[in-house]
Amino acid sequence: xxxxxxxxxxxxxxxxxxxxxxxxxxxxxxxxxxxxxxxxxxxxxxxxxxxxxxxxxxxxxxxxxxxxxxxxxxxxxxxxxxxxxxxxxxxxxxxxxxxxxxxxxxxxxxxxxxxxxxxxxxxxxxxxxxxxxxxxxxxxxxxxxxxxxxxxxxxxxxxxxxxxxxxxxxxxxxxxxxxxxxxxxxxxxxxxxxxxxxxxxxxxxxxxxxxxxxxxxxxxxxxxxxxxxxxxxxxxxxxxxxxxxxxxxxxxxxxxxxxxxxxxxxxxxxxxxxxxxxxxxxxxxxxxxxxxxxxxxxxxxxxxxxxxxxxxxxxxxxxxxxxxxxxxxxxxxxxxxxxxxxxxxxxxxxxxxxxxxxxxxxxxxxxxxxxxxxxxxxxxxxxxxxxxxxxxxxxxxxxxxxxxxxxxxxxxxxxxxxxxxxxxxxxxxxxxxxxxxxxxxxxxxxxxxxxxxxxxxxxxxxxxxxxxxxxxxxxxxxxxxxxxxxxxxxxxxxxxxxxxxxxxxxxxxxxxxxxxxx
Numbered sequence: 334x335x336x337x338x339x340x341x342x343x344x345x346x347x348x349x350x351x352x353x354x355x356x357x358x359x360x361x362x363x364x365x366x367x368x369x370x371x372x373x374x375x376x377x378x379x380x381x382x383x384x385x386x387x388x389x390x391x392x393x394x395x396x397x398x399x400x401x402x403x404x405x406x407x408x409x410x411x412x413x414x415x416x417x418x419x420x421x422x423x424x425x426x427x428x429x430x431x432x433x434x435x436x437x438x439x440x441x442x443x444x445x446x447x448x449x450x451x452x453x454x455x456x457x458x459x460x461x462x463x464x465x466x467x468x469x470x471x472x473x474x475x476x477x478x479x480x481x482x483x484x485x486x487x488x489x490x491x492x493x494x495x496x497x498x499x500x501x502x503x504x505x506x507x508x509x510x511x512x513x514x515x516x517x518x519x520x521x522x523x524x525x526x527x528x529x530x531x532x533x534x535x536x537x538x539x540x541x542x543x544x545x546x547x548x549x550x551x552x553x554x555x556x557x558x559x560x561x562x563x564x565x566x567x568x569x570x571x572x573x574x575x576x577x578x579x580x581x582x583x584x585x586x587x588x589x590x591x592x593x594x595x596x597x598x599x600x601x602x603x604x605x606x607x608x609x610x611x612x613x614x615x616x617x618x619x620x621x622x623x624x625x626x627x628x629x630x631x632x633x634x635x636x637x638x639x640x641x642x643x644x645x646x647x648x649x650x651x652x653x654x655x656x657x658x659x660x661x662x663x664x665x666x667x668x669x670x671x672x673x674x675x676x677x678x679x680x681x682x683x684x685x686x687x688x689x690x691x692x693x694x695x696x697x698x699x700x701x702x703x704x705x706x707x708x709x710x711x712x713x714x715x716x717x718x719x720x721x722x723x724x725x726x727x728x729x730x731x732x733x734x735x736x737x738x739x740x741x742x743x744x745x746x747x748x749x750x751x752x753x754x755x756x757x758x759x760x761x762x763x764x765x766x767x768x769x770x771x772x773x774x775x776x777x778x779x780x781x782x783x784x785x786x787x788x789x790x791x792x793x794x795x796x797x798x799x800x801x802x803x804x805x806x807x808x809x810x811x812x813x814x815x816x817x818x819x820x821x822x823x824x825x826x827x828x829x830x831x832x833x834x835x836x837x838x839x840x841x842x843x844x845x846x847x848x849x850x851x
Contacts, residue, residue, distance in 0.1 A: 410435065440464045441464060451476040452480070464488045569593065644668055651674060652677045656678040684723055690718065766790040
């Protein structure tokens, strides 16, 4: 091939390469324009679907602290993450999220939610994370979490949950973590965790659980950690089945014993089942078995129902609880009752117990147990204390019709034995939360001149006349009292820092005005 032919061939190759480059460039430009148009079109639709109060980025919608009173209906149905923290939703109705079926993460913290209706989350079949922390939910109803088949983590911390209805979690078969810390649970029903086949961790810390029945956990074959810390767990024979079950199934029990005294503070995961006794070691060695309970009333009558047959009860056992006082009205229909066992309760033997004691004498009912306070009848048998000794004031004050007032000689703050305490006058904040304080004497705090905050939360404080001096002292010294009233019923739940001193009475308003003693 001559040089002229070679040049022509080279030119043809160059032209072909240029043509191929042109086609590739054109194809790339068209593809990029198509992607750009789709991208712009996506954001145009997304912007149109984003609620005015919210901020939307792709498939995430954030509506934090916007004072919303309902779930915004204008959220794009393709939304994957929805954050509604800090709003005022109050109640989640049935099907509240039916318009967002693709959600995987839902945050509802601090939304003032007090009720989750059955089927509230129905339609959220893709949800894997749900956070309900810091709300006011008190009951977990049947089918409240209906439809959450793929949910992995459910957080219900810092609410007021005191009841879990059987079947509440029945459809959460994929759940790995359930957290119910900082609630008001006193007992766990046997069917409470039914349906949680995949659960690995349950948090029940910071509640008021005394003991737990093993039946509530036997079906949880994958459970590895049960957190019971900061509960007043009673480490006696009733806890032995749970401890044996935990050892057998290699479940880590987190928490400590709240009693009896010889086991108090012992780790639940370290205590040996043989140490969990309801009798002394000598009795066990001698083969003496504990006496059977006196026909305990195990049947609980559901709300809005009528239960028959209670009139025939002769013996009722309420021992080993945290009862402070009892209203006589609870027992007036038990016409055949002969024995009421209140042992191992911190019963406050003051004027509020007088009606019950008089009723027991009149109906020849034996009261078993002892006074837990105040100091002068402490330890005395309930069946031996005379009604006239059950006072909220001194005998002289009752006779003269004088209402209680603070003592005039202050006592110093007690320093622990073998210790030297200096500088308490500079204390600004004092935490006494999560104890079993019923009332406090003002004189314990009078020398804390710089105290500004006294935390009494999660204590069964009795808001009666005995607390009035402390409340008046707090107002006078501008000390914030943190916590709520544990009783009597008309003040239960009221903030200690909001209750007015005149409301702290041991008599009715009319009786105080007429100087009538209780």
